[in-house]
Amino acid sequence: MSLFQARYFIIVFMTGLLLSPQLSAQSISIQDNNGDRKMVFEDGRKKLTIHYEGEFTLSEDDRSIASVSPGGYLEVEEKTPGTDQELRIEPDGDQLDYRYRKDGRTTEYNSEAKAWFADLLSELVRNTGLGAESRVARFYEQAGTQGVLKEISNLTSDHARTLYFKLLLDRSIPQQDITEVIEAVGNTINSDHYRTEIFKEHHQVLLADAGNVDSYLSAIKTVESDHYKTELINLVVDQLSSSPNQANLLTLIATLDSDHYKHEVISRVVRTTLAEENLAYLVRDLLPEIESDHYRSEVVNELLDHQKSWSGEALDYVIQAIGQMESDHYQAESFKRLLHTQPLGKQQYDVLHNALTTLESDHYKSEVMRAMLQQEGFVQSLDLFLEASRAMDSDHYRVELLRTLINETELNDEQLANVVSSANTIESDHYLSELLLEACQKSDSETVKDAIIKTAKSISSDNYYGRVMKCIH
Numbered sequence: 001m002s003l004f005q006a007r008y009f010i011i012v013f014m015t016g017l018l019l020s021p022q023l024s025a026q027s028i029s030i031q032d033n034n035g036d037r038k039m040v041f042e043d044g045r046k047k048l049t050i051h052y053e054g055e056f057t058l059s060e061d062d063r064s065i066a067s068v069s070p071g072g073y074l075e076v077e078e079k080t081p082g083t084d085q086e087l088r089i090e091p092d093g094d095q096l097d098y099r100y101r102k103d104g105r106t107t108e109y110n111s112e113a114k115a116w117f118a119d120l121l122s123e124l125v126r127n128t129g130l131g132a133e134s135r136v137a138r139f140y141e142q143a144g145t146q147g148v149l150k151e152i153s154n155l156t157s158d159h160a161r162t163l164y165f166k167l168l169l170d171r172s173i174p175q176q177d178i179t180e181v182i183e184a185v186g187n188t189i190n191s192d193h194y195r196t197e198i199f200k201e202h203h204q205v206l207l208a209d210a211g212n213v214d215s216y217l218s219a220i221k222t223v224e225s226d227h228y229k230t231e232l233i234n235l236v237v238d239q240l241s242s243s244p245n246q247a248n249l250l251t252l253i254a255t256l257d258s259d260h261y262k263h264e265v266i267s268r269v270v271r272t273t274l275a276e277e278n279l280a281y282l283v284r285d286l287l288p289e290i291e292s293d294h295y296r297s298e299v300v301n302e303l304l305d306h307q308k309s310w311s312g313e314a315l316d317y318v319i320q321a322i323g324q325m326e327s328d329h330y331q332a333e334s335f336k337r338l339l340h341t342q343p344l345g346k347q348q349y350d351v352l353h354n355a356l357t358t359l360e361s362d363h364y365k366s367e368v369m370r371a372m373l374q375q376e377g378f379v380q381s382l383d384l385f386l387e388a389s390r391a392m393d394s395d396h397y398r399v400e401l402l403r404t405l406i407n408e409t410e411l412n413d414e415q416l417a418n419v420v421s422s423a424n425t426i427e428s429d430h431y432l433s434e435l436l437l438e439a440c441q442k443s444d445s446e447t448v449k450d451a452i453i454k455t456a457k458s459i460s461s462d463n464y465y466g467r468v469m470k471c472i473h
Contacts, residue, residue: 035053035054036053037050037051037052037053038050038051039051045080045081046078046079046080047077047078047079048076048077048078048079049075049076049077049078050074050075050076051074051075051076051077052072052073052074052075053071053072053073054068054069054070054071054072054073055068055069055072056068056069056072056074056089057131057134058121058125058130058131058134060138062121062122062125062131062135063118063119063121063122064114064117064118064121065089065096065121067091067096068089068090068091068096069091070091071091072090072091073088073089073090074088074089074090075087075088075089076117076120078116078120083102083103084101084102084103084104085100085101085102085103085113085116086100086101086102087099087100087101087109087113087117100113126154126155126156126160127155127156127157127160128157128159128160129155129157129159129160129163129164132160132163132164132167133167135151135164136148136151136164136167136168136171139151140168140171144173144174144177145168145173145174145177145180145181146177146180148164148168149168149180149181149184151164152164152165152168152184152188153184153188158189158190158191158194159194161188161189161194162189162191162194162197162198165181165184165185165189165198166198166201166202168181169181169198169201169202169205169206175208175209178205178206178208178209178212179211179212179215181206182206182212182215182216182219183215183218183219185198185199185219186215186218186219186220186221186222187219192223192224192225192228192229193228195219195220195223195228195232196223196228196231196232199216199219199220199232199235200231200232200235203235203236207235207236207239210239210245213236213239213240213245214244214245214248216236217236217245217248217249217252218248220232220233220252221252221255226256226257226258226261227261229252229255229256229261230256230261230264230265233249233252233253233265234264234265234268236249237249237265237268237269237272238272240269240272246269246272246274246275246278247275247277247278247281249269250269250278250281250282250286253265253266253269253286254285254286254289259290259291259292259295259296260295262286262289262290262295262299263290263292263295263298263299266282266286266299266302267298267299267302269282270282270299270302270303270306270307271302271306273307273308273309274307276309276311276314279303279307279309279310279311279314280311280313280314280317282303283303283314283317283318283321284314284317287299287300287317287318287321288320288321288324293325293326293327293330293331294330296321296322296325296330296334297322297325297330297333297334300318300321300322300334300337300338301333301334301337303318304318304337304338304341304342305337305341310342312345312347312348315338315342315344315348316347316348316351318338319335319338319348319351319352319355320351320355322334322335322338322355323354323355323356323358324358328359328360328361328364329364331358331359331364331368332359332361332364332365332367332368335352335355335356335368335371336367336368336371339368339371339372339374339375340371340374343375343376343377344375344377344378345377346377346380346381349372349377349378349380349381349384350381350384352372353381353384353385353387353388356368356369356388357388357391362392362393362394362397362398363394363397365388365392365397366392366397366398366400366401369385369388369389369401370401370404372385373404373405373408373409378409379409379411379415382415382418382419383418385405386418386419386422387422389401389402389422390422390425395426395427395428395431395432396431398426398431399423399426399428399431399432399434399435402419402422402423402435403434403435403438405419406419406435406438406439406442407438407442413443413445413447413448414447416439416442416443416448416451417447417448417450417451418451419439420435420436420439420448420451420452420455421451421454421455423435423436423455424454424455424458425458426458429459429460429461429464429465430464432455432456432458432459432464433456433459433461433464433465433467433468436452436455436456436468436471437467437468437471439451439452440452440468440471440472441471449472452468452472453469453472456468456469
């Protein structure tokens with residue numbers, strides 16, 4: 001049996017006692033004087049003092065000490081109501097010297113004393129991980145992976161269980177046992193910290209077979225900490241080639257509360273090619289749950305940059321999610337990214353124009369609508385475009401937008417006439433006359449001229465009106 005490090009013992013012993021159901025800790029004090037260590041544990045029922053130095057090994061049945069290193073010793077004192085028991089163990093040549101005291105008197109280390117220490121030591125073994133390396137080796141040799149897992153189920157602290165899982169995974173266990181180990185970690189480890197520690201240190205073994213991904217995702221589903229859950233999700237993102245695993249992962253992401261962590265995970269997920277139904281789920285169900293405009297905008301931009309195959313339905317959901325942002329700035333940036341990366345159909349234009357009504361700033365609205373002009377199919381929703389422009393309060397932004405529409409797109413005479421007619425609500429004579437002059441110079445068709453003449457009647461300034469009429473005639 002391998003040596004047990006004294007330095008390690010003090011740490012695991014403390015943790016084990018804290019987590020043991022038999023021992024409800026009230027106070028623990030620890031002293032370390034250059035390797036001479038002492039720990040005092042007290043609860044309402046007992047006081048336990050451990051004082052030791054050096055290294056020692058356990059017997060095969062875990063109920064006695066097999067050896068203590070030269071110069072080392074182990075002292076244990078347990079005080080309970082009406083009873084005080086002490087034991088000091090130190091090397092004596094090839095043997096061990098036992099000095100046992102009960103209620104202040106030195107007495108024989110008899111069968112009763114041995115039974116007391118054996119029970120105490122057995123409890124320490126299962127609570128603290130004492131002798132874990134040799135015990136894992138023993139159980140594995142006797143019954144393989146299942147033998148170790150069975151013993152893990154008997155342990156009483158997450159710290160001890162974690163130690164056993166790590167030692168088990170350090171062995172070359174059969175691949176067919178991995179799923180069972182993953183499930184056992186998920187079912188027996190309560191601490192997010194320890195569960196994460198196991199999976200992070202051994203993920204290459206646990207996830208070597210893509211068939212284990214689903215079990216892994218199930219095992220981390222109950223991790224409460226967004227921080228730890230995100231760390232664990234990130235370990236498996238690159239193996240999400242199958243649609244079922246993608247769906248399970250996206251469902252898991254939905255359990256994250258923090259927008260920061262949602263963004264972190266989704267940013268990695270979208271770098272893989274998502275199945276159509278999974279992409280639709282992400283933009284329909286996950287994206288609206290990101291409350292921060294900043295993070296939602298970042299996710300939208302990354303989705304648009306990395307996902308190349310979009311259904312019309314998925315694009316509708318993206319547009320709606322953008323339209324729900326409160327910030328005009330982030331809305332505009334995301335809409336522009338959408339328009340620069342995705343060709344839209346009439347249905348998407350309808351949804352987009354509806355979403356534009358939430359933009360309060362004419363500056364940002366005009367930026368988005370200018371980006372729309374770069375889309376080849378935007379004219380199929382020209383009526384909606386003109387309706388959106390009429391909703392602008394600023395004559396400046398409106399006219400600049402319509403001038404760009406006239407000069408940088410291919411409009412037929414009927415469409416150009418519709419643009420002119422839509423301008424009759426522009427209040428500024430200066431801006432309206434400039435726009436009508438642009439239209440006049442663009443086409444000399446009677447259809448366009450008639451529209452210009454009718455719209456020019458809104459101009460109250462004789463000077464501006466005359467300039468427009470001069471162009472017409």
